[in-house]
Amino acid sequence: MPIACEERTMALRYDLPTASEITPETVYLERRRWMQGLAGLALAPLLPEATGATNPSALAARPGRFSTSETRNSLEQITGYNNYYEFGTDKDEPARNAHTLRPRPWAVIVEGECEAPRTYDIDTLLKLAPLEERVYRLRCVEGWSMVIPWVGFELGTLLRQVKPTSRAKYVAFTTLADPKQMPGLASGVLDWPYTEGLRIDEAMHPLTLLAVGLYGKALPNQNGAPIRLVVPWKYGFKSAKSIVRIRLTEQQPATAWNKAAPQEYGFYSNVNPEVDHPRWSQGSERRIGELLRRKTVLFNGYGEQVAGLYRGMDLRRFY
Ligand SMILES: Nc1nc2c(c(=O)[nH]1)N[C@H]1C(S)=C(S)[C@@H](COP(=O)(O)O)O[C@H]1N2
Numbered sequence: 212m213p214i215a216c217e218e219r220t221m222a223l224r225y226d227l228p229t230a231s232e233i234t235p236e237t238v239y240l241e242r243r244r245w246m247q248g249l250a251g252l253a254l255a256p257l258l259p260e261a262t263g264a265t266n267p268s269a270l271a272a273r274p275g276r277f278s279t280s281e282t283r284n285s286l287e288q289i290t291g292y293n294n295y296y297e298f299g300t301d302k303d304e305p306a307r308n309a310h311t312l313r314p315r316p317w318a319v320i321v322e323g324e325c326e327a328p329r330t331y332d333i334d335t336l337l338k339l340a341p342l343e344e345r346v347y348r349l350r351c352v353e354g355w356s357m358v359i360p361w362v363g364f365e366l367g368t369l370l371r372q373v374k375p376t377s378r379a380k381y382v383a384f385t386t387l388a389d390p391k392q393m394p395g396l397a398s399g400v401l402d403w404p405y406t407e408g409l410r411i412d413e414a415m416h417p418l419t420l421l422a423v424g425l426y427g428k429a430l431p432n433q434n435g436a437p438i439r440l441v442v443p444w445k446y447g448f449k450s451a452k453s454i455v456r457i458r459l460t461e462q463q464p465a466t467a468w469n470k471a472a473p474q475e476y477g478f479y480s481n482v483n484p485e486v487d488h489p490r491w492s493q494g495s496e497r498r499i500g501e502l503l504r505r506k507t508v509l510f511n512g513y514g515e516q517v518a519g520l521y522r523g524m525d526l527r528r529f530y
């Protein structure tokens with residue numbers, strides 16, 4: 212059954228990437244580079260396409276829409292400077308500690324206000340839709356940003372499969388909280404498990420991605436293996452990592468950062484240079500790897516795609 216907000220979302224215009232923004236070469240080159248890294252496997256270059264299938268971490272992805280042509284951050288930057296508090300609060304701690312996360316076996320429960328609730332094995336999810344590469348900007352609420360080539364599929368594809376009812380107004384995300392795998396749970400810095408939420412039209416928006424990889428391979432643990440949300444027009448903390456449950460709800464769900472500091476982190480958390488964080492300006496950001504700060508753009512530069520979702524809303528009140 213179609214949901215009211217979906218029509219509104221679909222009625223928006225999207226700016227499709229121009230041919231020059233689509234970079235199949237990059238995907239191909241990454242695969243080549245990965246294959247060349249197969250030490251001693253002399254026959255690998257003879258099996259260009261098939262070889263990927265023998266390595267469970269390589270993902271075939273076609274170029275998707277909405278990708279930015281801005282310079283990508285390096286794999287080292289993307290996997291070495293992280294927020295994943297379940298593995299520590301310092302930026303280098305997830306890279307050092309997340310090796311204890313076990314991304315298989317893994318199931319994602321999709322439930323709540325829908326006609327066809329279902330528990331998906333992660334490997335079923337990987338085949339749900341053709342995987343796409345989406346190069347998105349990520350802007351952290353702390354004032355830094357990166358450009359990341361994600362591999363994934365639209366969250367809307369999954370949600371449509373479980374047939375949301377007309378009462379489904381929001382989507383709640385719950386992530387793994389296993390003290391045996393996650394040393395950071397011993398700290399009370401957040402109310403575990405880490406939870407996040409979106410309004411249903413935000414969740415159905417084609418920009419909203421479930422990422423299962425980056426730079427052409429399965430997600431590194433520190434980036435939220437095996438599956439994480441990517442909502443590029445919102446501050447990074449909305450993009451929950453290592454998701455185990457997706458629940459369609461009638462009421463706006465509680466979210467971990469909002470519970471921790473409601474004055475600082477609202478439910479919407481759209482990137483907005485005009486609404487400062489109570490303790491710092493949100494007017495500029497540092498792109499990781501650059502020296503000078505850049506101006507932060509409303510909706511992280513995705514305004515043409517998403518501004519319509521918020522027409523008529525006071526974004527200072529709904530921050
Ligand atoms: N489960 C979980 N998800 C999370 C976080 C976290 O601490 N735990 N941190 C968030 C924050 S604040 C940011 S900026 C992004 C960072 O994603 P990245 O490390 O892949 O760049 O993940 C978000 N998702």
Ligand SMILES: [Mo]
Pocket residue numbers: 294350351352353446447448
């Ligand atoms: Mo963040």
